[in-house]
Amino acid sequence: MNTELFGIVATFLLTVLLAFPLGKYIAKVFKGEKTILDFMRPVENLICRLGGVDPMKKMNWKEFLKAMLTINLVWVAYAFLLFLFQGHLPLNPDGNPSMTPDLSFNTAISFLVNCNLQDYSGETGVTYLTQLFVITFLQFVSAATGIACLVALFNGLKEKTTESLGNFWVIFTKTITRILLPLCFVVAALLAFHGTPASFDGKDTVTTLQGDTVQVSRGPAAGMIAIKHIGTNGGGWFGANSAHPLENPDYFTNMLELVSQALIPMALLFALGFYINKRKFAYVTFTIMTVGMLCLLIPTLLAELHGNPAIARMGIAQPTGAMEGKEVRFGPAASAFWSIITTVISTGSVNAMHDSFMPVSGMMQLLAMMINAFYGGCGVGILNYYIYVIIAVFIAGLMVGRTPEFMGHKVEAREVKIAALVTLLSAFLIKGGTALACYYFVHHGNNDWAVKPSSWLNNPGYHGFSEMLYQYTSTNANNGSGYEGLADNNIFWNVTGGFIMLLGRFVPIIGPIAIAGLLAKKKYIPETSGTLKVDGFTFGAMTFVVILILTALSYFPPLALGPIAEYFSL
Amino acid sequence: MKKYILISVRLTLVFIVICAVIYPLLVAGIGRLTPGGGKGETVSLNGKVVGYANIGQKFTEDKYFWSRPSAVGYNAAGSAGSNKGPSNPDYLKDVQAHIDTFLAHNPGIKKDDIPAELVTYSGSGLDPDLSPAGAKVQVRRIAATRHLREDQLNSLVDRYTEKPFLGLMGPARVNVLKLNIALDNGEIK
Known part of the structure; x- marks a missing residue:
């Protein structure tokens, strides 16, 4: 096996190896058992006191959601205002301007919902103040929101019958103090020692060896890049994200950033097993998700290692694979691996430009975001998978002609309706959005916007269509990666993208929590010989098939118009 | 509420x-x-800072090892890739232009000796590295310009090649700026 392939195998194994103990730890934190970070308790008590939180109060699912949504509303207003006036505020050594209202709207929502789509470029579009006080801050709290909502689901599954899903404020606080902050310090320190800047100095001007004068953007980036991965956010300090040699200086940091983005999503799966004491369910789910990830990874690897057939026809050697949009220090294998990890996990950071990947790889990245539940983002990945599980339970129930049950509770019409609505919404937003964009591109090409619709696309033909499809798939999945050739900083993309990000975040959180709350209230039915075993491989495979069918039915037509057509034209 | x-x-x-x-x-x-x-870590020649170790630079003169094509001209005030799709006809013309320029400056080199990274844009536009093959294919040109022996230059490239991480993971690479500083510094006598 060559060193490039061995590198990605080692990275994956290392992630699993670290995720397991972390999962055990996370379960202990939320059960309130003894952990090595118990010295944080006084800090947490102080935070609760300063916040006016009564830590003993229990919340039912409606109160829990109300608390979560209220604080999110405060954050989005705060972020919008700071972006709008950043040019006049301090900590702006490079003299960058304020954002337009539509860009502020888009960017505030983007970081609020853990999407981290960036219609601006980091070097020129934001200031050190907004990078830290808005972006880094939201990267912490949006990840903690996702995890807190998942813990609510855990609480619903744990008890036989309960009204309470836990206290949002307390779970949220503990997520930051016990999980995110400690991990980020470790990652940030390692990044800093490998060359990522951490000081507040502004741009530097240097005369190069050949005598050109160039500038080098810098700033306190290391801390932000740590939480960008630990919190599966993905929004980069620099425009080129983790392809930038200061944001991701060498192969070690590339492995580090890969491990840190996959770590918590995997650990949360193991935590689920420990927390509700159904380890087999967790292991089976982990296996199914890993199989799903591999089904997307292997075609991507093959396509990238094979190289671009159009360049091969020019007589150029592609000894390691396709190099357009990729960096030499990572190589095509690690870039292909990253592109799948970042799309299955909803991070959306990139170490190579997705717009320049082969069509097959592009399709795999799109599918990863359309499914959005193989590991998935911090907390929300498992919530998405839970929706698929409910649908699988329902279909399995229909097949055997019994009222479906999940972990001791009857799944009835109301829950199934919510689950169906959540799945259908994704397909509607992605395809509806793309259709609308195509309409403007074709019929209103000369609209007087910051960028005319006719100049949106950086590539003609099928690939241009993929650029639009990718954008809405990424916004709906709260992923944040993009086909960056798309000229998206204008009122159309900023506004439609903003709304789709909001719906793509909160509907798939509210839905599962409502289902969990409704189920947890119901009478517990003890398991009998006729009960559907949800922790076996049969049910795991059933869920996998449900995911396949739903995805194929929803997305085959747009995929055929974009990446599939491009593949056959190359 | x-x-x-x-x-x-x-x-x-x-x-x-x-x-x-x-x-x-x-x-x-x-x-x-x-x-x-x-x-950010800087590198110097004769006591003068000539750049950042991790940020690539543009080299157009024949006496230097060239870096990869860049969509931002190696000005690290920004960073970006070309974002061209693999089937884009304009992009393929662009690649062809890079090939032609390279062949014109490197007589005696055959097309299939040119590794893809030398004619494609990097992701950041600031890629500091080349593969060892990407550096060695330029050795003949530099030897002729600087009146050095090719084997001396090849061993210089070898000396500046960074092995895969722990010798096991990822690709080998050569930092172009450091390599060119070594040339100017007279590391080959």
């Missing part, structure tokens, strides 16, 4: 202090202990 808003605002303020003030300041403190002092 009022209670929720009050808690939300107060908790927001607390976490702004923790995540946006205390955390970055502590990381900046850690940064001061690192080789570049947290400002």
